Amino acid sequence: MSDSFLAQFGEEETCTVSEYTRRIKRLLEGSVGPEWIKGEVSNFRRQASGHLYFSLKDEGAQLPVVMFRGNASGLDFDFDNGVEIVVYGELSVYEPHGRYQLIARSAIASGQGRLHREFERLKKKLFEEGLFDKEHKKPLPLAPRRVAFITSPSGAAIQDFIRILKRRGWSGRLTVVPAKVQGLDASNSLQDALSLVLKVGGFDLIVLGRGGGSLEDMWCFNDEMLARALSISPIPTISAVGHEIDFSLTDFVSDVRAETPSAAAELISSAYIDVVSRIEYARDTIVDQAEDGIALSRRNLGDWATRLKAASPQRSLETAALRIDELSSRLLSVLTRELSRAKGELNQSKLAFGRLRPDRVASEYRLRINELAKRILDRMERKLALARHGLIETSGKFQSLSPKATLKRGYAILSEEDGKTISSVARLSKSKRLLATLSDGETWLRVNKSGNP
Template identity: 35%
Template sequence: MFTSDSQNIFTVSRLNAEVRMLLENEMGMIWLVGEISNFSAPVSGHWYFTLKDSRAQVKCAMFRGNNRRVTFKPQSGQQVLIRARLSLYEPRGDYQLIAESMQPEGDGRLQQEFEKLKAKLAGEGLFSQSLKSPIPEHPRTVGIITSKTGAALFDILNVLKRRDPSLPVIIYPTMVQGEEASIQIAQAIGRANERDECDVLIVGRGGGSLEDLWCFNNEIVARTIAASRIPVISAVGHEVDITIADFVADMRAPTPSAAAELVSRDHSHKQALFDHHRQKLFSMVRYYLSNQKIKLQTRFSILEKHHPIHRLQRQSQHLDELTNKLIHCIEYRIRDEQQNLHRTEQHLKFSSPLTRIHYQEQSITLKRQCLHEAMKKHLTKSRHQLNISMETLDAVSPLATLKRGYSITQQQNGDIIKHAKDVKPGDTITTLLSDSEITSKVV
């Protein structure tokens, strides 16, 4: 009889479906780093692989719509950083990751750290416009914090010389690349504030890779810029390069030369003022769009969890799995048939009449010789044993006794009658003589 808990009995399909929804809703999107192994790219266009480290591994799938955005070809043994959602492949009950994006571990780690620090500082309000100091419209002295041998310094000095040769410039040389650069940049900003000898600071360097510009994404540099009493213009890299220093500085210049134009006076100072306000507007819009993008991604992730394409992706994955099984079965069947064919060929080869006749002739010859020798030995031995047996048998043979006038009486079952009590009236007995036998009935 079913109890009241019968309604809580799950089927396997229902259990897997509930677990999948639980994983997808509770965990959300995660970042994961690891080594690719067992990478597979079927004709469907989807990618299947295992992500592992030294102690564990997890199965992953990246569907065609997402892997088209990957800018490199993944290979087994490659270290990558992926952004994925946790799910469960219901037909097998295996939990897996559905990858949304993938990038090499080095660039990926830096980008992840960049986004993490950006979100942290934004949450503390360091990017707020209310904390930014206005840039002096006509600064009396300009401080430059950059490498004394870099192209950025010469670009700034050339622009200032061309636009406002009388503007005093103080250079605070520092490293702008490498592990020690962040500390030196922060120290240079602190030194400029202690001396209090300039109205505005330009902090920057020329263009480079994300790794080259990484010292300007350091938290120490960001907090030092935010704490500076002197307004700071961030002029790092080219126009497309964005660093944490750009967000926390009082103003961002797209290039070092543009920063020099912002702090110098000439006949186009109104245009410079306009560019300043435009850049400020761009920064505000970029910051606003960045926040809206985060909110949009969050809502998109929630909506995407319920998108029909996920079910199609799971079915497509199942189809790929069945296709692989079919191919494996066909290949196994072909190998099995090839082995059977090889065995049949060998069997036919050994079963050839000529081969068998040759082997049989050799065997017959050998057996004939052995049989001849065995027969000779056996006949000699048998004759000797026969003579001995005949002499022994003749000595104890009951026939010899019967020939002397004796007889032997037996019951129907062949037992010899030795006493009168061995028979009873009505029994049939047989008497053996030397040349015949007599059947009698006891009365």
């Protein structure tokens, strides 16, 4: 408010917040008397002082209520969220916060709350239809890389979810699919988001959830149509609604229930970390096996090098020589033994000759001897012919290399008077006589003044 405005009307015509609130307090408290009010308990909390704070609500509205310790100590039933009660109290305005509330003086139980009764009814119905059966549950992917999270993008749940995934090193792709998670049309919003995810496809896992709240706040996750749509999803699903003590129908029909959105993030990242650990272990195992294989190959290579050295031609020849000597010795031994045996048989044969006809035996041996003599003679003649031929060839070669053959080709041999052969011009001197040997005789030569013969 500007200074000119205050100057025009005067500060005495304005009212402070406290004064205005007190007017409302007097107006409300004076016109609304004490009443018995029926409703369902939500947002309940018990202070250390013993005072009870909660809301009393039905389908259309809610009313803040406080019951002080003196009145709360007389309650004879379990007081908690979802309990339907009837409260007697009067209206009051709490001036520091500028809000009205009911000061409860007494309360009596009115049986289970309507929402709890509806939840149990739907739960029993879907259970009997088999939507909760384990055989309908799909296993979660070992390492999901593409995750769709259906939730409110402005809620704290998505921030905690992302923070945990980053902290634990998950490197997949997270798609946040916006949906209302509270209010009258929240269940339709969740169903539309689920239909969109299934239509787009390409996801490994679907997470549906939100943070904690009252039963009324999370009632959209108890919608029957949403539960049925979630139960037939071809993509594995995780329901992460509320806190650990909260349950909804989506928890029962989904493939896996996580106590909180943070727990769902830990579940996803744990599987990812496990796969990464297995891959690293497999990598280390492969490296170790490769190194062991290389070391073994090196040892085998050394062994083969030693074997190759042992199998060298020189070594093979040496081994063959030893083997030949061994075989020669064994052959000599065998021949000696066989010769001895043959001599024995010969002696036995000589004895047997006396019992046989000597003329026939002699005739047979004579024929064999003649045949052998002929074969030996033929073999000797062939060998002599080969020897003669070889001798003629060798003689021809020697003759072609003889000095006479060389002289016949026009060469001469020069020698001094003492018979020493001249092989260099440097040994020639003036008036010295030389003997020239030609192919058909010898003649004397003399060296002239120029040093030429």
